[in-house]
Every structure is written in C-alpha cells, then in structure tokens.
Amino acid sequence: MPTQRLNPPAAKPADPQRWDQRYREGGDGWELGQPAPPLATFLRHDPRAPAPGGPVLVPGCGRGHEAALLAELGFSVLGLDFSGEALNEARRLHGPDRPGLRWLQADLFDRGGLEAAGLGPGSLGGVLEHTCFCAIDPQQRRAYAATVAHLLQPGGWLLGLFWCHARPGGPPWGSDPGELSALWRQAGLVEEIWESATGSVAQRTGEWLGLWRQPGRPTHNES
Numbered sequence: 001m002p003t004q005r006l007n008p009p010a011a012k013p014a015d016p017q018r019w020d021q022r023y024r025e026g027g028d029g030w031e032l033g034q035p036a037p038p039l040a041t042f043l044r045h046d047p048r049a050p051a052p053g054g055p056v057l058v059p060g061c062g063r064g065h066e067a068a069l070l071a072e073l074g075f076s077v078l079g080l081d082f083s084g085e086a087l088n089e090a091r092r093l094h095g096p097d098r099p100g101l102r103w104l105q106a107d108l109f110d111r112g113g114l115e116a117a118g119l120g121p122g123s124l125g126g127v128l129e130h131t132c133f134c135a136i137d138p139q140q141r142r143a144y145a146a147t148v149a150h151l152l153q154p155g156g157w158l159l160g161l162f163w164c165h166a167r168p169g170g171p172p173w174g175s176d177p178g179e180l181s182a183l184w185r186q187a188g189l190v191e192e193i194w195e196s197a198t199g200s201v202a203q204r205t206g207e208w209l210g211l212w213r214q215p216g217r218p219t220h221n222e223s
C-alpha cells in the first residue's frame with residue numbers, strides 16, 4: 001500500500017559512520033560516476049530548468065557530481081553530506097571549496113547546525129535532490145520536506161529525481177509518484193513539473209523528475 005511506503009516501521013537512525021563505512025569499503029552501489037543523466041539533460045537543455053540565482057543546496061551530495069554540475073552551469077552551490085568520507089571524495093573529484101562551490105559536513109535534520117552554517121529560513125534559491133531522499137529513513141520524509149520548505153526563499157525551487165519503486169526495504173527506500181506529489185503539496189510547495197524521467201540509467205528505471213516552487217516572489221535580486 002502506498003501509505004505504508006511513506007510511513008513504514010522505523011528503520012535504523014541516521015548514522016554517518018555507516019555511510020562512511022560504505023564509502024570506504026566500496027559498498028556504494030548508488031554511485032553513477034557522473035551526474036544522473038535525467039538531471040544533467042534537464043539542467044543543460046530544458047527551457048523549464050531554473051536559472052542560476054540564489055544559493056543551491058544539494059543534500060546528501062555524496063561524491064558531489066550534481067553539485068559540481070550545478071557549479072559548472074553557473075549556480076552558487078553548497079554540497080552537504082554528513083559523511084566525511086563522502087566529502088573527501090567530493091573534494092578529491094571536484095576540488096576544494098571555492099567561490100561557487102562549497103562542501104559542508106552536516107546532518108540535514110540538524111536545524112541548529114544548518115543555521116550555524118548560514119542555512120537559515122529562506123536562505124536558499126534552490127535545492128537539488130538526488131538519492132538522498134531514498135536513503136533516509138522513510139519516517140523522516142516529512143521532516144525532509146519541511147526542511148526544504150523552511151530553507152527555500154519565496155520563489156525558490158526544488159528540483160528532484162525520485163526513484164519510484166515498490167520493492168520492500170531499503171535503502172534505497174521506494175516511493176510512489178502520487179504520494180510524493182502529495183508530500184510536497186502538503187509542505188506548501190507548488191508543483192511545476194512531475195513526470196516520468198527520461199534517460200535514466202538501466203538500473204534506475206522508475207525514476208520521476210519534479211520541479212516545485214516555494215510560493216511568493218523573490219524578496220531580493222537573485223543574481
């Protein structure tokens with residue numbers, strides 16, 4: 001039942017050490033070695049894609065391929081992960097902090113830690129989601145959505161590639177397109193795009209691509 005997928009029994013609590021271990025020991029079956037093709041194609045070629053503006057957060061950025069792509073396209077990007085090993089890899093592959101691309105070790109659900117790093121309410125122009133949402137305990141999905149809504153400025157966007165599969169267990173935890181649409185609507189975001197993704201790698205069939213907006217007009221010039 002779709003409702004069970006959004007609210008299944010609690011999984012293990014978030015544990016950065018377990019993710020560190022996965023990176024160290026090669027237990028990283030999610031790794032594509034490149035930005036996810038549907039996101040790269042959308043950002044590079046789709047006229048509906050958001051333009052560079054306010055800061056963009058990539059939560060659970062892992063090795064940082066999407067963060068680096070956004071920086072290459074002119075966005076000001078913060079790649080966030082609570083795994084130090086992930087960020088070591090991101091720096092090795094895409095370079096250290098520099099204007100336009102920074103790496104932050106923090107827990108997405110630690111509001112105080114985010115605030116201390118400058119991620120306060122309405123501080124972001126955008127959020128890009130790729131395989132962080134399916135990695136967290138599904139019990140945390142509403143908190144994830146609330147965090148995104150909390151951080152986005154008026155007019156800010158969420159671009160996400162969501163793996164919609166119905167296999168039991170995880171990570172990667174499955175999702176249902178209808179439930180995801182409802183989740184973002186309940187978080188107060190307005191849906192602009194929600195469609196079956198094109199160009200997914202073979203092992204990720206069932207991906208959906210979405211773009212949502214925080215209601216309201218930007219309160220300051222984004223550029």
Ligand SMILES: C[S@@+](CC[C@H](N)C(=O)[O-])C[C@H]1O[C@@H](n2cnc3c(N)ncnc32)[C@H](O)[C@@H]1O
Binds near residue numbers: 136
């Ligand atoms: C499946 S990996 C995906 C990495 C990257 N997005 C990619 O597609 O290659 C999930 C990532 O989310 C990170 N993560 C999980 N929970 C997190 C949390 N609460 N705060 C920050 N990062 C988290 C993990 O450390 C891991 O790097």
